[in-house]
Structure formats: C-alpha cells, structure tokens
Amino acid sequence: MALYPLLRPLAFALDAETAHRATIGALKLIPPRRLPAFPDSLAVEVAGLRFPSPVGLAAGFDKDAEVPDAMLGLGFGFVEVGTVTPLPQAGNPQPRLFRLTDDQAVINRMGFNNAGQAAALERLWRRERRGIVGVNIGANKDSSDRIADYVAGVRAMAPVADYLTVNISSPNTPGLRGLQDEGALGELLSAVREARVAGGPPIFLKVAPDLAEGDASRIVRAAIDSQVDALIVANTTLSRPELRSRFAGEAGGLSGAPLKPLAMEAMHAFRVASGGAIPLIAAGGIASADDAWERIRAGASLVQLYSALVYEGPGLARRIADGLAKRLQASGMSNISEAVGSGAD
Ligand SMILES: Cc1cc2nc3c(=O)[nH]c(=O)nc-3n(C[C@H](O)[C@H](O)[C@H](O)COP(=O)(O)O)c2cc1C
Numbered sequence: 001m002a003l004y005p006l007l008r009p010l011a012f013a014l015d016a017e018t019a020h021r022a023t024i025g026a027l028k029l030i031p032p033r034r035l036p037a038f039p040d041s042l043a044v045e046v047a048g049l050r051f052p053s054p055v056g057l058a059a060g061f062d063k064d065a066e067v068p069d070a071m072l073g074l075g076f077g078f079v080e081v082g083t084v085t086p087l088p089q090a091g092n093p094q095p096r097l098f099r100l101t102d103d104q105a106v107i108n109r110m111g112f113n114n115a116g117q118a119a120a121l122e123r124l125w126r127r128e129r130r131g132i133v134g135v136n137i138g139a140n141k142d143s144s145d146r147i148a149d150y151v152a153g154v155r156a157m158a159p160v161a162d163y164l165t166v167n168i169s170s171p172n173t174p175g176l177r178g179l180q181d182e183g184a185l186g187e188l189l190s191a192v193r194e195a196r197v198a199g200g201p202p203i204f205l206k207v208a209p210d211l212a213e214g215d216a217s218r219i220v221r222a223a224i225d226s227q228v229d230a231l232i233v234a235n236t237t238l239s240r241p242e243l244r245s246r247f248a249g250e251a252g253g254l255s256g257a258p259l260k261p262l263a264m265e266a267m268h269a270f271r272v273a274s275g276g277a278i279p280l281i282a283a284g285g286i287a288s289a290d291d292a293w294e295r296i297r298a299g300a301s302l303v304q305l306y307s308a309l310v311y312e313g314p315g316l317a318r319r320i321a322d323g324l325a326k327r328l329q330a331s332g333m334s335n336i337s338e339a340v341g342s343g344a345d
Helices: 004-013 016-028 068-073 117-126 146-160 176-180 182-195 215-225 257-274 289-297 307-312 316-330
Strands: 044-046 049-051 055-057 078-084 097-100 105-108 132-137 163-167 203-207 230-233 253-256 280-283 300-305
Touching: 004 016, 016 068, 016 097, 044 300, 055 316, 068 078, 078 117, 078 163, 105 257, 105 307, 117 132, 117 146, 132 146, 146 163, 146 176, 146 182, 163 182, 176 182, 182 215, 203 215, 215 230, 215 257, 230 257, 230 300, 253 257, 253 307, 257 280, 257 289, 257 307, 280 289, 289 300, 289 316, 300 307, 300 316, 307 316
Parallel strands: 055 078, 055 300, 078 132, 132 163, 163 203, 203 230, 230 280, 280 300
Antiparallel strands: 044 049, 097 105, 105 253
C-alpha cells in the first residue's frame, strides 16, 4: 500500500513546519495497536536493552513525546523523543525548518522548541510501557547553569525513559556544542553520572559530526571514564557540502543525504577511536537498507533516521528492516550483531 507517493505533494504544498505539525496531528489519531513483529535475526542488545530491530527514529521528530507509540507501530525498532528541556521554550522565530528537495536534505534552526520536561513526563507516564522509547534531554537557551539542566533532565525523565540521551550537539542553541570541549565534557559527564540512580536507564551521548583532529578519541575516553553506555554519531552539521536547493544558504543544521559522507566519516573515526569498547549508534543521511547496512558494518550497533522520512514516507523503517534481514541471510549471518563492525578494519 504505497500511499505516500500520493500524499507527498499535499505535504510538500505546505511549508515544512506546518506539514510536520499536520503529520503529528494525523499520527495522534492512529488508534493503539500491537507492536509489529520483526525477524529474530534483527534483535540486538545494547546497554542491556533488547532492540527488536536496529532501525530507530532519531530525536527531533517527536520533540514533545506526542506520538512514540504510533511511530513504534509504523515499524521503528525504537523511538527517541525530545529534545526536551527543563522549562518550556518557544525556539527560534519561524521560518526555521526548510526542505531542500533537490538535495534530499533538511536545514533546521528550530532551537529546542518544546513544551518542557513536565509535559513530556506526563504524556510518557500515561502510556503503556512497551517498545523502546528513549528520551533526549537538553539545556534551556537562557539557563545560567546548563550542566544543572542536564542533571535535572536525568532526574526527571529517568522513570519514564528506556534510555536517556545527553544531547550536547545541537547547533541551534548558541554555545551548546562547547560542552563537547575537553574540560566542559568531563564536568558534564561526571555530573550526569552522579545524578544516575542504580537500576535507572542507560545514558547515551549524542555528538556532532563536525569534528577536529583528535576529538573522537577525546570524547570516547571521557565517555568511557564516566560510564556513558553508548554514543550517537551524529547530529546535524554546520558545514555546507555543495547543495542545489534555493534554501541552501539558510542558517542551521543540515541533515539528510548531503550529511551522509560526513556522518560516515565520523562513524569511522569513532570506531577507530573506540575499537568497539563502547557501542555506537549511527545517524545522518540514512535513507535505505544499503545505508543502514554500510553504517552497521562500519561499527554501528543501531541506526536512527529522520530526514529521509520526509522524502520516503512512513513505511521506510519497515522497508529498511526487511532489507537488513535479507542482507543478513544473503551473507550467511544469523544475527545483526555479527555484522556490527564487520567491515570496519
Ligand atoms: C527538524 C529536525 C529537528 C531535529 N531536532 C533534534 C533535537 O531536538 N535533538 C537532537 O538530538 N537531534 C535533533 N535533530 C537531529 C536528528 O536527530 C539527526 O541526528 C540528524 O537529523 C541526522 O539524521 P538524518 O540525516 O536522518 O535526519 C533534528 C533534525 C531535524 C531534521
């Protein structure tokens, strides 16, 4: 049932943010249903969690945790909601979200618009706990103590999260990426470690793809020292590879197809730096089973996507999962974990 090719022109007639709001509105109308089943070969364990499929929804699509169950129902093996900040905030002035159709890309400078942790917490409390739903946490733009915001996020959201992602890599909150710098990162991660409680959810750290020489090893070392459970590689890029669309000059983070080479390079750098000592989760320009397979072979235990959904429609997660299962079979492997890093060396 390929409905999306018919619906896409309607969605594309709207500006990108209106189309997104309409999509969330439509997803909210989907009645609860059973979670889809996946072949056992796709199940993978990361940080003590069993992911039924390695294909997840990246943060930013469902910032306020409005539709995690609908997205699981569409065939994602896990869903990451957020970024949520301690206090609600409006984000940057509109327009702030742009479809670069000729480039199969997106530029956004949303700026962590969200209804705040309390609103997300309430929604997540109300849902039946099933499937894997991670919560991505950030800091308020005007916060006087950003590290305290992450600590507040860990404390508030842990009871409703299967994992927590510490997001210090959004390019749209001025200065946020500075938390990736040497001293700041150590300070942040030890505060986060202190805030964890025994038996609480694992903590992932999401990094930027815009790396300088040595960044990957330094971040891996800090993450392992502070018992971070996995790294998400990566967020959107501030760089601008050659683009054709009229929105190419817009400020913000670039995602989708043009991010793929950079995200792949970052995956290589983190695999080399970690040698498999910490699980890696890939994001950036993943739009097909081939892309997912390549990232897994480069060292990713899981993959996430967002931008390709805009172009390929909601059936994409399921198609990628099916394609991965076929590739596993063709290569004589019985489980996806055998493929992780198999093309890395
Ligand atoms: C509109 C938009 C909003 C996003 N918001 C967030 C966010 O709030 N937090 C976050 O960690 N990443 C956010 N991201 C980044 C994605 O989670 C992902 O890391 C990035 O887009 C690369 O994947 P993709 O090429 O599949 O989109 C956002 C991306 C887009 C396109």
